[in-house]
Amino acid sequence: MSEPTNGSAPDHNVSDPGPGAAGDGSQQNTATSHSRSDRHGGTTRRHPWLRRTAFAMAGVLVVALVLGVAAYVKLNGNIRRLDISGALGVRPTKEATKDAQTNLAPMNIFVMGSDSREGTNLGKGQTEYGMAGSRSDTNLIVHLSADRQSAIVVSIPRDSMTKAPRDCKNKNDSVQNGVTRQWNQNFTLGGPACTIRTFEGLTGIYIDHFIVIDFRGFQDMVNALGGVTVCLPQPVKDRQSHLDLPAGRSRVDGRNALAYVRLRHNIGDGSDLGRIDRQQAFLSSVIQEATKSSLLLRPDKLFGFLNATTSAMTTDKGLDIGQMKDIAGSVARIGTDQIRFVKLPTETYPADPNRVQWTPAADTIWKAIRQDKPLPGTKVPKKASTPTASPTTAPALTVSPADIKVRVTNNSGVPGLAKQAAAELQVQGFTIASYLTGTGSPTDGVVVRYGPTMKEAARTVAAVYPGAEMRQDAQLGSTIELSMGVGSPKAVEIPNRLGTKPLPTESITAPATSGSTPTVKARTAAQDICS
Incomplete structure (x- = not known):
């Protein structure tokens, strides 16, 4: 049997010892040549796994990029959008400024729950800003502080009687010259545009974004979470909603969760105020669920939740997936003990005992939001001490x-x-x-x-x-x-005043407050849902 020639010998035989191995310079030079070619990239046959790993990593990155783009396009495409900017009329001036450390301004988001999307018209026409035939039982004002260390969520009772523009389609109509009507009628008459226009006129709070959540899609959101835990003070068996739950804690799916947050009969006093308490406890449970679960660590679970959420959502044109991601990131960094749910202070409406009106204590809440200040009696984390720029000089007064x-x-x-x-x-x-x-x-x-x-x-x-x-x-x-x-400050002389006569001596002083500081009751997202 003939031996193989040098030209056909296997690679591993190149360095094997053989006859004359100790003194055969040609074989040593060949081995050295191979070693150098390996070091200088002349051949990669000795480490083919490196090449395969590089290809695999590149493939993973390409697939991840494609899936990421596809997910963004999918989620962004789920959202229905309404441009209501032309229907809001004269808007409030923002009082609060950006935070020196975050360089972010406070943000106010109006969240509305809608019975239906039927009649939504995204084109031109009389119903361009409305959601004809829809009702809104849930209205939440979400305020994110400029330093992103706290959040306030205020629930507005649907049965509130307030001033409102007589006709939201008429830009000359305002809250000041308007009529008194039940709060949720604003949404029925003019959708989110009329609701926000009324709210801004009543409170002086500028709304940055709005979100309308379709109740039919709400069930899918809860199911995507894997269910949510709720708590009832007494057993409930409601024929209208088909809700049948024992007292205490229960794990509910989307259908039962929707029945729970909308329940009014066969529990408590049957009022809208009682329902708001349950809704706030439910939102606390959702936040606790998302915080303690692996939602953010499971891409499939997270995408399922986001897909259900965006499919049930109508927003303004300025709120896209990218901004939602930033908002969600800000909320995730806020401790659950710094997310506060507030029920608007109300009293019985004199003309109808089945309706309510806002009390003066409500102004305390609106003022705190306008000025981006903590609610009276609440504590927020102290910001780290960092050098800040000196306050800028106020612009000169231009009108005499x-x-x-x-x-x-x-x-x-x-x-x-x-x-x-x-x-x-x-x-x-x-x-x-x-x-x-x-x-x-x-x-x-x-x-x-x-x-x-x-x-x-x-x-x-x-x-x-x-x-x-x-x-x-x-x-x-x-x-x-x-x-x-009340609490009006003393007058001062302005730089461009006329004359030199001194200000008159004040003989009347406004009281420091309108009485005792109103107590603002709030529950935090960290609070036990059964409390």
């Missing part, structure tokens, strides 16, 4: 008091305050159109209302009372309205 006409209203409950304020303005060169005593409940602080073209004039008036709040009002013309409420 001589060119400004002011109407002063006393809303403090203390007689004589409007007359005193009128004198403080008049001595500095302002023209006083009138001063009178308000007839409504006392309000807090100083509020300066102005017409669409009078912002700079309003700044001059507001400068007289440090900390005054400014609100634009489409119904006002060239006259500025000044409301003096």
